[in-house]
Amino acid sequence: MEKVSIIIPTYNRADVLITSIQSVLQQTYTDFELLIIDDGSTDNTDIMVESIYDERIRYLKMPENKGVAAARNEGIRQARYAYIAFQDSDDYWKPDKLEKQMTFLAQKPEIGLLYCPYECQKADGTLLLVPDHNIPSEEKQGNIYRYMLLRNTIGTPGVLVRRQCLEKSGLFCESLTCLEDWELFLRIARDHEIAFQDDPMVLVNLSTDGVSHNISGYYEARCYMLAKHKEALLRFGIFQDVTKDILESAEKLGILTQISKLMQYYLLQV
Secondary structure: OOOEEEEEEEOOOOOHHHHHHHHHHHHOOOOOOEEEOOOOOOHHHHHHHHOOOOOOOOEEEEOOOHHHHHHHHHHHHHOOOEEEEOOOOOOOOOHHHHHHHHHHHHOOOEEEEEEEOEEEEEEOOOEEOOOOOOOOOOOOOOHHHHHHOOOOOOOOOHEEEEEHHHHOOOOOOOOOOHHHHHHHHHHHHHHEEEEOOOOOEEEEEOOOHHHHHHHHHHHHHHHHHHHHHHHHHHHHHHHHHHHHHHHHHHHHHHHHHHHHHHHHHEEEEE
């Protein structure tokens, strides 16, 4: 059986990390290593991890907090195997997640990245499915680079990717503090075919460090992607659509002037 490197970045999440780790250790597909990348935690994350005995676990602590993109990249660099999966420190995998994905990829050598939908647990306990069933299938799988320029349907904890894809398309952009996953998956979709298993096998908990709590990081990432993929956006005839979407949302927040200047800066720089 092919082996998988599973990467969990974490920062001061000792109180919830155990559930995430156990959901990986309880997978029916057992040929994996679990890399827990501690991004400079100051709580008792190290003690908690060391209390779990499983020879598949590798714990690495970074000397300082550098952000989730840097932590995941360190995990990728330390990974030993040809398949890489990502989990977050407060999310949960269903037991057959890895087995179903590895079985699928083994039969589809042309696929670079495979992902599944996830159920997002809101504060009131209700579940939201991402991506939504109403999104057409052709926008979720196949050659979806054009659609990925418009929106991201891929959730990181649902991803299984071939290491060779990351070697070609690159790693997470460490200068971004938001949407770094969208930016990476956009590059992978540009270079590789994407597959989608319509089976929600991940439960994601909403955290307080999401987009709504990082407005500046969100717009910096959107402007960065606009500039980096300008040629493709123009080729597909959607450059104006994406520009309009960014600026209209900024106007609603009363920050149109600032974001217009930020967009101009990136368009001139890239």
